[in-house]
Amino acid sequence: MPKRLAVILGSLRPTSSPKCVFSDEHMTMYVTWLQQTCKLNVDASNAPFPNAREFNAFIRAQGPRYPQARSHCQHTRHPNDQFSKEYCPVCLFQIHTNYIKFINVAWERIGGPWKQTEADEEYAQVGRAHHFARMELANHMVQVDALAEQERAWNAQNPKVETSGAYSHSRVQEMYREWLHLTSAPETKRSPPKKVTWTDDTKEYTRRSGPDEMDWEYNA
């Protein structure tokens, strides 16, 4: 029996063609991955656009070429966390933000999000993918908020248990606030990312968010 199980694709995804964000080379890699790992009978003309977790699985399958890819992790969960299986809440959050960044790089390359006139079909497709990705993260954060609330209630009932080192949903709320701040103000994009000091992983995250590493195409 093969060790690697086929990736089952979910049903929610942008209606755009993945060609609007992938280079020709990446498109070939992506279609090969869909065919071989996901066992989909597709070609470049009808390949589905990946959602955040699928995109992560795709880049992880390319080996060390994409250090942004998250692997199943053993990061310490909060004692109340019965929900994160393969990925801790922090890694799951990074899967979403990596995906948004990837789409945004493609969008910025063709003038997004400020291009108002002469917007063509490709521009509209990447724009739809961008809005899908932001919506997917917003929906994800609704769950995170509810679980963070549970964690705080648990902390209140277990005051002697130290949970500040856990990769918790509360920590993701902090990261999200920081991320919103960094991504909503275009003028801050040119300044170096803020140093966040509370965990190694967050520093790593901040580094990965740096503008220099945003170019997936040429960093590969």
Ligand SMILES: [Zn+2]
């Ligand atoms: Zn993790």
Ligand SMILES: [Zn+2]
């Ligand atoms: Zn999610």
